[in-house]
Amino acid sequence: MARTAVLRSWRAPAASTRIPRSSFSTTTRLGAYEDTIKNLMIGKHTRVIYQGFTGRQATANAKESIEYGTNVVGGVKPGTTGEHLGLPVLPNVREAVKELKPDASAIYVPGNGTVAAMEEAIENEIPLIMAVAEHIPLHDIMRVHQILRTQSKTRLVGANCPGIINTWGRCRLGFQPLPFFKEGNVGIVAKSGTLSYEAVASTTRAGLGQTYGISMGGDILAGTNFNEAFEVFEHDEKTEGIILIGEIGGRAELDAAEWIREYNKRTANPKPFMAVIGGIESPLGRVMGHAGAFRSPFEATAREKIAALEKEGVVVVDHPEKFGEGMKKLLAQRNPRSAGKAASGPGAMQRRGYHTMRRRPILSASSSKVTVDQKRTLIIKQHESFDLLTQRGIKTTGNSSANDLLLAISVDRSARQPAIVAAPTSEPSQLFSRSRRFPFEYRSKDATSDAMLSQVIQTLEVSDSAKPALKNLLEQLVDIYVSKEAVVLRTNIQVSEDGEVKVSGAQFRFDDAAFRSSKRQEDIHALRDIDGEVPEEVAAEKEGMVYVKMPGEGTIGTIVNGAGLAMNTVDALIARGGHPANFLDTGGKATKDTIKASFKIVTSDPRVKVIFVNIFGGLTLGDMIANGILLAFKDLGLNIPVVVRIRGTNEKLGQDIISNSGLKLDAYDSFDEAAQRAIDLASGTASA
Structure with missing residues (x-):
């Protein structure tokens, strides 16, 4: 059944209407994850539990949500039966489902327990689960999605989201x-x-x-x-x-x-x-x-x-x-x-x-x-990628050609599955239009089935004589992809008339979350060459931030909380004629410590003539952000102008603190006004 057809068969419930539990599932057939879209229709009727209920973050969040009006009915703490915030605590999800009959679960399980908590919620058919956690290893979440695709009871929101x-x-x-x-x-x-x-x-x-x-x-x-x-x-x-x-x-x-x-x-x-x-x-x-x-x-x-x-x-x-x-x-x-x-x-x-x-x-x-080395995930050097292939009997050559083809293992994000990517060219400007994706089940033999190989051969525009060699290469790439927890394995290949296949180029990218969270794949991540990386990017990483040095004139240093806002800030500055020196994401929070560390990293770039701070205070208070900026400005002895745009919680108070500081600081509410001020200061058309 098409997704739109599923939605047309039901109406959104009134906010006060209790949806019967049975109505969350309309089918028991496999591959019906789309049938769970209706589970997103939350409201006053939604009975919510917390997994990891008694933890510090879950407790604070539950208090806020209950005060807002959310119908929180209890939660789970493994092995514990009791009470928290005046609500029942059950020892596992099975007991919580039996006693509390939840419609949704907010997962606040710390560390590596998030994936196990998600799987437990799916196993017990909770209609909606929400996971906020960042840095879940890619291959762990692919396993979760493989489970989700084969059922019609549970819908996931997240992870890595509000x-x-x-x-x-x-x-x-x-x-x-x-x-x-x-x-x-x-x-x-x-x-x-x-x-x-x-x-x-x-x-x-x-x-x-x-x-x-x-x-x-x-x-x-x-x-x-x-x-x-x-x-x-x-x-x-x-x-x-x-x-x-x-x-x-x-x-x-x-x-x-x-x-x-x-x-x-x-x-x-x-x-x-x-x-x-x-x-x-x-x-x-x-x-x-x-x-x-x-x-x-x-x-x-x-x-x-x-x-x-x-x-x-x-x-x-x-x-x-x-x-x-x-x-x-x-x-x-x-x-x-x-x-x-x-x-x-x-x-x-x-x-x-x-x-x-x-x-x-x-x-x-x-x-x-501009193509630059990757820092958030690990891209190993080409000769190291070749080593992984030659160890598996794959022929390689350093002689690339304009006629090279593309063969890769990546992720089809729409299908929520790993996929073969093939193209009859390796020319970057043609890859988007000429490449095709072939999704396959995680940890299955689908990637090298005869049907799949026939599609890949047709896409590469080579003869069937290459089928055995291509099958061998794909088998080895899939093995590396799964066993070493890769994100993308890209190869440029050459196919001779007699069907011989050689790899002429390789770029292998691996998931750092698997290493950081669980110390998995230590052998791969031991290949990282920190000495060859940009010092500011390494310094930011140690502070839990992401910094990317931008090319060009780079007169405006940027400090932003949140990846999307940081990307948009760089885009919008360039659109208005500015020259940002960097992308810097302090993370979802902006504390006085992260602000100070950010100023130190950004001002280490000699190109920077002005700093543009763009902060949206959600859970972080605007006055706290402003005071953190003042402390950083004084402690570091900064003598370059700083333009600050503060929006969000206590925004007016934060703006007033900046404006009344007597320092080379300008405070704005409007992004356009703040951006123009930063651009004018950087270009010398305005005085500090």
Whole structure:
């Protein structure tokens, strides 16, 4: 059954309506994960438990959520029966399901226990599970997705995300900053947490408010994607406008464009869409904070994603603070009595009446072509990749050719599976258009089946004589991929007329989360050459931050909390004529220690003439951020100007602290004003 058909067969429940447990599953057939989309429709009826209930983070979060109105009914602590926050604690999920009959579970299990907690929740058929944890090893989450695909009871939101919230039903699973949410009419789905907070704050300021905030999350594989969230928004009567927040990596935004095209065709008066895409100026191959925020050569660029969305009438802006007023104008155009009368194509109604707003600027294409070494995951040297292959009997040659073909093992993020990627060329500019993906079940023999090999041979445009050698190469690549927990294994190959296959180039990337969290794959990660890396990037890593040195003039140092917001900050500065020196993600939190460490790292770059601090305080207070900036400025004896944009909790108090400091600090609420001030200071057209 198609996903849209599944959604059309049911209606969103009223916020006060209790959904019978049996209604969460409409089928028992295999491969029916799509049937669980309806489980995202949380509200007052949703009975929530916490796994890891008595932990410090879970306790603080549960208190906030209960005060907000979330129907928390208890939780789990392994081996313990008792009470916490006046609610029952059960020793395992099975007992919790039996006694508490939960509709959803918020997983706050520390360390390596997250995956086991997810598997336990799936085994006990909890309808909705939400995981906030970062740094879950890729191969662990692939195993979880293989389980999810074969059942129709449980839906996952996350991981590496703020969670899911329904404002009208006062139900929150996650750590979203509640003061910014308001009952309203805009549905938001996002890869980035900080950008989603910006979107929430913007729509709240505009008087629109929100219905749902659904997190896709920043990992390579997402439990719930854009299209699945769209199906909820389409059928939710309170949702009148939809916001998508994407970034580099994968094809979820392209899938979203296809969904919107079909939606516009079948709907007389479609709900308007707006979007922002982060990472337009991100260097090729770099992981930009989020584990999934990197682009392989055979994936679409951010610009290509933007073009695909705009083709379907989506209004794409360059900064999320424009969502509020922009959506107000789009909703004012949405008049059922005139729907379809003056449209010139899908989404035309969305475009009309929007010309008075500043549109997304055309950005330069310079830095997107830069290829640099990877730091967030491990890319080993080519000769080390060759060693792994020759140990397995694969022939290699250092003589590359313009006629080389591409054969890789990667991840199909849309299928949520590993995949073979093949192309009849290795020319980077042609890979996106000419490559094909062939997903296969994790830890299965599907990758080297006769049917799969026939498709790969056809795509590579070689003769069947190469079949035995290609099968051997694929078997070895899959073995390396699984046994060594790789992210991407890319090879350039040469195929002779008699069917001989040689590898002429190799770039192997491995998951550092497996090593950092569990010390798995120590032999692979021992190959890392820290002495050959950029010192600032290594220093940032030690502080738990992600720093990427940008090429070029680099006069503006950036300090930002959150990967998506940091990518967007770099993009927007370049769009306005600025020259950012770096990408720096302090992480989801911005404490005085991380702020001080950030200033030290950024100012070590002699190109930097001004520092632009762009912080959205969600759980972190604006006044605390401001005081941290003052302390860092004084302790480090800084003598270059600093422009600070503080939004979020206690934003006005933080801005006042900066403005009244008497130091070379400027405080702003507006991103446009702050960015222009930083650009003017860097160019010398304004005085500090």
